[in-house]
């Protein structure tokens with residue numbers, strides 16, 4: 001079995017090769033999704049050079065963070081669905097929240113962010129598959145939500161996040177990613193703080209990079225299976 005450091009090196013190499021192959025001009029960073037893996041796994045990845053970690057459950061992340069007080073440059077990203085009774089813990093624990101999809105959540109995070117900390121970095125999650133049961137703001141409602149987040153003093157608008165449809169149909173994936181690319185470009189034209197397009201997971205990250213993703217999110221490829 002490969003170590004986390006070895007897996008991480010293979011992933012960095014694969015990202016580098018993909019970027020070189022399609023001659024992208026943007027830089028793509030890796031979010032290591034560490035949900036359901038212990039604090040030690042995060043420590044191992046940190047020691048191998050990884051800094052940004054993604055978590056889906058606020059309480060789990062807060063416990064792991066408490067076990068890792070000695071990793072000064074670590075960056076915690078919340079990427080799960082947000083219930084309004086969890087916003088305080090999220091605002092206290094994380095540096096980034098990538099799954100903001102409604103005004104109420106944005107306002108609560110702003111009110112609950114400790115004002116002595118740096119503003120919380122925000123990506124708006126877009127419901128790109130347009131399925132009713134999926135999280136995310138409808139593409140048509142993205143701009144008004146961005147306008148709100150931009151005005152809230154303890155939040156910084158950084159960009160967009162999406163979860164592509166779980167499909168093998170390249171045409172569907174491609175269409176979703178290019179819509180995201182257009183929305184992102186619109187957002188960047190309006191807000192100087194915007195620099196992050198978080199899209200691409202295990203099954204579709206190469207296509208995401210080719211479609212302009214600046215951040216891809218991988219868990220299993222780095223930490224192994226979550227046993228669920």
Ligand SMILES: *Cc1c(COP(=O)(O)O)cnc(C)c1O
Pocket residue numbers: 033035056079080163201202217218219220221
């Ligand atoms: C779990 C998760 C990932 C990573 O999934 P893997 O299949 O482990 O690579 C990426 N993004 C989001 C939003 C997730 O919830």
